[in-house]
Amino acid sequence: MKQSKTALIIGITSQDGSYLADFLLTKNYKVVGTLRRSTTMHHENIEHLKGKIIIESADLTDSESLNNVIQKYQPDEVYNIAAQSVPADSWNQPFYTGEVTALGPVRVFEAVRRFCPKARVYQATSREILGGVEGIEHANEKTPIFANNPYGIAKAYAHMMIDCYRKSYGMFVCGGILFNHESPRRSLHFVTRKISMGAACIKLGIQTPPINELGQPLVDSNGKLHLGDLNATRDWGYAKEYVDAMWLMLQQEKPKDYVIGTNTSYSIKDACDFAFSHVGLNWEDHVVTNQALLRPTEITDMKGDFSLAEKELGWKPRTYAKQLMEIMTTSDIEWLTKNGYK
Numbered sequence: 001m002k003q004s005k006t007a008l009i010i011g012i013t014s015q016d017g018s019y020l021a022d023f024l025l026t027k028n029y030k031v032v033g034t035l036r037r038s039t040t041m042h043h044e045n046i047e048h049l050k051g052k053i054i055i056e057s058a059d060l061t062d063s064e065s066l067n068n069v070i071q072k073y074q075p076d077e078v079y080n081i082a083a084q085s086v087p088a089d090s091w092n093q094p095f096y097t098g099e100v101t102a103l104g105p106v107r108v109f110e111a112v113r114r115f116c117p118k119a120r121v122y123q124a125t126s127r128e129i130l131g132g133v134e135g136i137e138h139a140n141e142k143t144p145i146f147a148n149n150p151y152g153i154a155k156a157y158a159h160m161m162i163d164c165y166r167k168s169y170g171m172f173v174c175g176g177i178l179f180n181h182e183s184p185r186r187s188l189h190f191v192t193r194k195i196s197m198g199a200a201c202i203k204l205g206i207q208t209p210p211i212n213e214l215g216q217p218l219v220d221s222n223g224k225l226h227l228g229d230l231n232a233t234r235d236w237g238y239a240k241e242y243v244d245a246m247w248l249m250l251q252q253e254k255p256k257d258y259v260i261g262t263n264t265s266y267s268i269k270d271a272c273d274f275a276f277s278h279v280g281l282n283w284e285d286h287v288v289t290n291q292a293l294l295r296p297t298e299i300t301d302m303k304g305d306f307s308l309a310e311k312e313l314g315w316k317p318r319t320y321a322k323q324l325m326e327i328m329t330t331s332d333i334e335w336l337t338k339n340g341y342k
């Protein structure tokens, strides 16, 4: 069957990039995915995509690499998924976060403007652009931007450039203001995956668990899982469902920004409870707060009001936090077993 359209996914190794590729292949797209140069050729999230998509090399810090790939493939749709995506790391790497997460998208927009101006562009914005907003329980597209960490501020800059490119050049660029979304493909830098993996390790009695971002075993020799602020809250949805919304945004008549979330929020304690209970454990026996994992500033509690997306895109979430944590914990038990962890 002839392939319908060409989509370029910048950041194919990511959780979202890999699910988006799966989704676009079901729609018969020719999918080109970029990864950045690395000494390893193993990218777990895209192992199953090898042979089904075209892989190119590009880096958000390198305009030339973005220009080349956009010029070469003339994509109908460009999804910029890549970023220095870990808010907690952004305090240690504020310059790099700005280079990649703020300026990187502008390099993509410029490459499209110069070499493929008719392409429709999706930019991965984040709810962290609203991280410092107080007194608003349900955020929507009109909630004023107020970020309070280097990652959120970098995303806010890129987000504001979306509208600048729409208004200045008439380009079709959409921003997905996505609330947290998780899955078995989530990196271990993020709390939900730490919880699901931690619960799985403890359940299986794993003696040599994967390491955390401090370079220490995720579960210590006393069987304790180390986390940051247990009272912090998030609106968590399922990444596999959120990529549909990205595509839907680019199929509309006019480019717009949309909030994508579940309009619910839960604490880290709740997420621990969902994962540990699922495998018959009491999280309070196994989870400790590690001061070294606290963020210098937390984001405020907020839920993602997706009513515009529901009305205009026909999108709504189907999986909520409890079921999501259960899916992830089951998957991590399988993953540890398959990968020979003992």
Ligand code: NAP
Residues within 6 Å of the ligand: 010, 011, 012, 013, 014, 015, 016, 017, 035, 036, 038, 058, 059, 060, 061, 080, 081, 082, 083, 084, 085, 086, 100, 124, 125, 126, 127, 178, 179, 180, 181, 182, 186, 187
């Ligand atoms: P992720 O799994 O953390 O992946 C980030 C991707 O960016 C990886 O493919 C990474 O490549 C790539 N990358 C990092 N630096 C790069 C650079 N200099 N040049 C090119 N690629 C680079 O991300 P995700 O969770 O799927 O999220 C996707 C996007 O949505 C990100 O922009 C993220 O900030 C944003 N977002 C995510 C959430 C969420 O809850 N997941 C919520 C809101 C917004 P390597 O594999 O080489 O590291």
